[in-house]
Every structure is written in C-alpha cells, then in structure tokens.
Amino acid sequence: MPSLMRRCSRWWTDSLPHNIPTTALTEDPSWSTFPLMNSTGALSAPEPSNNRVLTLVGPTAVGKTAVAVELARRLDGEIIGLDSRQIYKYMAVGTVQPTDEEKVHVRHHLIGDRDPSEQISAGEYVGLVEVAIDDVKSRSKVPIVCGGSGLYFRAVTRGLFDESTSDPKVRAALKERLENEGSDTMLAELKVLDQEYGEIVHPNNHKRLIRALEIIQITGKPPTEHFRHQAESDSHDRFFTVFLRMDIEELTPRIERRTKMTFENGWIDEVKKLLDLGFDRSSHPMDSLGYRDILKYLDGEMDFEEMVERIKIDTRQYARKQLKWFDKERIDCVLEVAGMSEMGVAEKVINQF
Known part of the structure; x- marks a missing residue:
C-alpha cells in the first residue's frame, strides 16, 4: 500500500522529488508569521481560507489532545473525537480522555458520552462524526477531528469497502x-x-x-x-489531515510518564467501578488496552509492578502499530514533533491549514 504524505517542514524537503512543492516552514521561530496579536493583544490566527475539516492523527502519547485544544483556541474550533475507546463513559482515566479543564475551555464531541455496553462499529462511528461535523459548522466553528484510531480514520475519510458484508x-x-x-x-x-x-x-x-x-x-x-482497491470517497478532499509523528524511542518516556499518571489518577478504581456497574471480565470495555491487565492484578494473577510493566510494553506495541498504519495512509502533512511544544506544533499546523 503506497504511502501518500507530505512532510511539513523544510528539513524534510531535500529528500522529496522536485515535483513536490516545498513548504514555508522552518525550525527558526523568527521566520514564522506567528504568533499574531489581535486588537486586544491576545494571540490569534487568521481565518481558515477553506471549508475543509482539520484532522489530527498520531500514535498514543504523542500529544494530540493538547495540540487540538490549542488549535481550537486559536481557530475558534471544536474537537471531535476519533478514538474507539475515548467515546465511552466511565473510562476517562484509562483511555486518557481530555481533562475537565480542557473540556471547559473547548467543546468536545464523541468523548465520554456513550455507555460502554454499546459496541460501535466503524460504519456507525462515521455517521456520528458526520453529525458532529455538521453541528460544529452550523455554529460557524472549525471542526477538528482528533484521534489515533486508524480504522476509524480511514472509514471517515475514505469510506468502507463495499464487500464488508457479515455472516x-x-x-x-x-x-x-x-x-x-x-x-x-x-x-x-x-x-x-x-x-x-x-x-x-x-x-x-x-x-x-x-x-x-x-x-x-x-x-x-x-x-x-x-483497502488497496478501495475507491476513495468524494468526501476525502473535505479533510486536511496532519500526522503528528514521533519515533518510538522518543515516545517511550512519554508512554511511561502517562502510564504512571493514569494510576495516580485512579485507573484501578475506575476498573473496580466498571465491575460494580455490571461489566464482567469478558465484556467489551475490559478488552481495552490495560484494563485486562488490571483485572489480572485484582484477581491476584500478577503483582502491581508486573502489571504496570505489561501495560507499558503493550502501549509501546500499540504505538508502533499506529505508526505503521498512519505511515501507509493518505496524509496531507506530516510533522515530526519531538521536542516541540503544543503551541509550536499548532503554529505549524495553522500555517499549513
């Protein structure tokens, strides 16, 4: 499956074919046209010059949520989740959903609003995203679709293949x-x-x-x-997709910090609450990354340190799979974001969007 993507930084363009236009980005912050100031002295960004939907994808722990919140603040946008697990209630800690503070400042859609007993297919998710996009646009806001689910991303931007029948x-x-x-x-x-x-x-x-x-x-x-023979839907050009990329070596310490944070925030108690709500060990939410390991810990099948290490390993493996998936997707812009702040990444995205 060919990779169709464009690097969004000048240091990548030397290796690109000459018929691919280079971008006007550089690591020199003095070159950038941002930040701009409005009449009140606050940071602002120009109005988007198109009607496309901004889409942010990338591996777990790369910082998608923080960048999306910064973009929504600058572009007067709202965030639409693209995550097969963050859509569910009662799983905010383990799936690292946006914080209450982030949701107060920026409106979020498809985050923590469905019961975990509802198993949502990729096709159903497409419909939910389309409704959310229309809702955001109806209020003259910028839709920002953000997540790491490769299959849902493909379904939203390219449609599902015709032969996906069921028996x-x-x-x-x-x-x-x-x-x-x-x-x-x-x-x-x-x-x-x-x-x-x-x-x-x-x-x-x-x-x-x-x-x-x-x-x-x-x-x-x-x-x-x-997927190879899948015809592109007419809707693809509606989406401008940015892949926030980071090598696994750079993601690893971020994954370790995030894993530590989830336990400090009460992940084990969250799993206990799911059990109290009647979700047994074979239920849909318990198949989520890390939840099954916590169940084994609660059942005495592994100690705490072993459980944490297992979750870190599984999360790294998941991040590798996400990188492989998005490396093969049709992407408009790839940003290598290691060492950059969410404000710096948002600035580069806005320059492209």
Whole structure:
C-alpha cells in the first residue's frame, strides 16, 4: 500500500522529488508569521481560507489532545473525537480522555458520552462524526477531528469497502474458535493470511480479529487487499489531515510518564467501578488496552509492578502499530514533533491549514 504524505517542514524537503512543492516552514521561530496579536493583544490566527475539516492523527502519547485544544483556541474550533475507546463513559482515566479543564475551555464531541455496553462499529462511528461535523459548522466553528484510531480514520475519510458484508454463522463459528483456541492462535492465522493487517491487530481486540477473519472467509480476500482497491470517497478532499509523528524511542518516556499518571489518577478504581456497574471480565470495555491487565492484578494473577510493566510494553506495541498504519495512509502533512511544544506544533499546523 503506497504511502501518500507530505512532510511539513523544510528539513524534510531535500529528500522529496522536485515535483513536490516545498513548504514555508522552518525550525527558526523568527521566520514564522506567528504568533499574531489581535486588537486586544491576545494571540490569534487568521481565518481558515477553506471549508475543509482539520484532522489530527498520531500514535498514543504523542500529544494530540493538547495540540487540538490549542488549535481550537486559536481557530475558534471544536474537537471531535476519533478514538474507539475515548467515546465511552466511565473510562476517562484509562483511555486518557481530555481533562475537565480542557473540556471547559473547548467543546468536545464523541468523548465520554456513550455507555460502554454499546459496541460501535466503524460504519456507525462515521455517521456520528458526520453529525458532529455538521453541528460544529452550523455554529460557524472549525471542526477538528482528533484521534489515533486508524480504522476509524480511514472509514471517515475514505469510506468502507463495499464487500464488508457479515455472516452471523461465520462469525459465531469464529467466536467459538476464539473461546477454544485463544486469540494468539487466531492472530497467527490472520498473519499468515494477511501479514500486513495482522501486524496492526492487537490480540486483545477480539472484535477486530474476528472481523478480519470473517471478511477473509466471506469474500476470499484479506482486508489489506480490500483497502488497496478501495475507491476513495468524494468526501476525502473535505479533510486536511496532519500526522503528528514521533519515533518510538522518543515516545517511550512519554508512554511511561502517562502510564504512571493514569494510576495516580485512579485507573484501578475506575476498573473496580466498571465491575460494580455490571461489566464482567469478558465484556467489551475490559478488552481495552490495560484494563485486562488490571483485572489480572485484582484477581491476584500478577503483582502491581508486573502489571504496570505489561501495560507499558503493550502501549509501546500499540504505538508502533499506529505508526505503521498512519505511515501507509493518505496524509496531507506530516510533522515530526519531538521536542516541540503544543503551541509550536499548532503554529505549524495553522500555517499549513
């Protein structure tokens, strides 16, 4: 799958083909036209010159939320979540949802407003995002779609492939196999049939694992092949997508700090509350990154230090998969953001948008 993206900084342009226009960005802050001051002396940004939807994607812990909040403040925008887990209530800590302070200053959509018992498909999520975009635009605000779910990003910006049919009998048989054989065995099978897609599916994501094998059985083709031949929807040009990129070596200390923060903020108590609300250990929310490990800790299957280390490892693996996914997506602008503040990143995004 070819990568279609444009680096958004001058130091990358030397390696690009000559027929790709360079950008006017530089690491020299004195060159930039920002920050601008309005009549009150406050920081401001020019009005966007287009009607496109700004989309921020990137790996976990790269700082998407902070950048999105800064962009919304400067552009008079509102944030629309693009995350398969942040959409749920009662999971604010473990999924690192925007803070109450961030939500007070900037309106958020599709963040913490659905019950975890509702399993939302990619197709359903597309509809929710479209409704939110229309709502934001109806109030003359700038929609800023922000998240790290690669499949949902593709569904929103390119649509879903036509052959994504479902067969209840096939799915039931796969679920039975999962119970009997375990996710590791079935993931190994998926990697044989579709190595590229298998590399980005987490063994705990049973729904996506079963769905991939279901598609293969029904259509005779792996998901990656469907994506390759997927026709781009007319809506793609509505979106201006910025990929906030950071190498895994630079992400690792951020992941470790964030993991520590989630436990300090009460992640274990959050899992206990989910159990009290009636979500058992095999339920949808407990498949989320880290939650299953906390359950094992609560059941005495691992000690605290082992649990924390397991979550850090799984989060790094997830970040690698996100990087692989977005490296292959059609992206308008890639920003290497290591060492930059959210204000600095927002400034560069605005210059491109």
